[in-house]
Amino acid sequence: MVSLDVIFLGTSAAMPTADRSLSCIVVNRHGTLLIFDAGEGMQYNFIRAKLGFNKRTKLFITHLHSDHILGILGFLQTLSLQGRTLPIDIFGPEPLNDFILENIRLLHIKLTFQINIHKICGSHGILVKEKEYSILYCKSEHGPGVCSYAYCVVENDRPGKFDIKKAKTLNIPEGELYSLLQQGIDIVDKNRVIHSSEIVGQRRPGRKIGISGDTRPSDNLCNFFRDCDLLIFESTFSSNELLKAKESYHSTAIETAALAKLASVHRLCLTHFSSRYKDLEVLLNEARSVFFSTELAFDLKTVSVDYKN
Template sequence: MKKPSLTILGCHSSIPTNQFHPTAQILEMKGFSFLIDCGEGTQVQLRKAKIKFNRIIHIFISHLHGDHFFGLIGLLSTFHLLGREKSVIIYAPKGLKEIIDVHFKWSYTRLKYCIDHIELSSEKLEKIMENEKIEVFSIPLKHRIYANGFLFKEKPSNRKLNMEEIKKITDIKIVDYKNIKQGKDFKTNDGRIIPNEKLTFDPPKILSYAFCSDTSFSLSIIEHIKYVDLLYHESTFLKTEENRAINTGHSTANQAAHIAKKAEVKKLLLGHYSNRFPNIKAFEKEAKEIFFNVEASEPLKTYYL
């Protein structure tokens, strides 16, 4: 299975331009393609990134400011025009369902597929999705309106069989493999106990990704994102504009780096840049004064966990 990856579709705030695209990204993890936010122009960016539309089932919308969801109705319409039949599940604050329903009502569109809406309203960390491979949590953020970040965590995998050692023990049959993968010792016919660690290798490391945009500087999120492998944290402004960040419910690159350092994350990705700063490397330079492993995210670039 491919290593988990994050493809940035857009990483700027507010007004789209020829070069700047509002927030949207695709997280590939354990065979799933998760769309996180869907700013204007997302479907065009998906095509440029060569991401197949029919692989997107789960869509996560952080909050109801337009630069985070104005591309969604267009994308849902394209799904319909392409003859999609698979359901889509949208995790978003209360209100988005009404917006979508009104649009399709007055455009007289009856979709060929179903949309399942999971409405978010909790002010605490909450598990919002779970399957056999992944669990996803909403992270309460501090913005001008109700907003969530998202934490994606792999579930532990089974141990890997050490076939070279297993072949030495003739009592072990194929039907025993499941128990051995689950970490159980093996008992031979003559009563000997073969420790599991002799028959298996450790499973792959559990990986995690946290998305935090938009938010004021808030130490309260640290406990929720501790030790994640990759953190995307908004950095709308540089520290010269810290007062503007406070007034608008955003963060600076410097503040994002403080969060990453205190949470002891493996890597920090910056994003949601204000268009008043055309040189995104300035964000990276500012953050590196605090946290060493940081990168300014760029559209259509893929980052691996």
């Protein structure tokens, strides 16, 4: 069983509060860390979450606003001070390369590991393709002149369930032949052909996690996030601040919930809350009036994403 956990390191919008840091989300897939945004001081909660300093790590930036990127340099320096040796791949809009490298130069940061900075081009596509999962991206809407992206972590389909009882009834030797059947490969045993479909059920979907970044809701994002097991979407404002949300290219809790419902997601988690809200129940209640399977993120909250079957 491959673990898939989401850890929220920062859940506030624009400015931190006494109990909420700036934007940062970690998807921990069986020890591989996929980090989305790096708000100022994010390494503090990274340390508190005990995520580890020398694990395979990729960093994805949604857009180049200060509350989403100012933590990059401190994070890299902290990893170096802890003796990290593994390289890190960093993905984001075009100016990200200049921002990171120029600040490393100006601040005389000495890294103990290699960083590889990748510029995102186009409106959507596959950004990373690993053996068992991919990272997809889609352009989002965060205002004129702002290049912003949403991301999805999408696992490959899994093999169907193996009918061990039927395999034993057919006297198929355990070991390599079981493995071949599980992979969908027909086998020959004792001069008989055994089809994988006789032993293995239909392939089962992997898991899908969507992360919005800062954005207005849109049809493109609705399609992009379709059937997510977990959708993490910004909910900066309540419905009373709809005009403010539109002016600043953010979303309200009700708009977020409406998108989640249309996209047929399984579970919605709200984040990126304006500091004006001391009691976030108003946002939760608004969202749940449209999409009940909604919850609030908070700093250091961990959400486990399980397989559907």
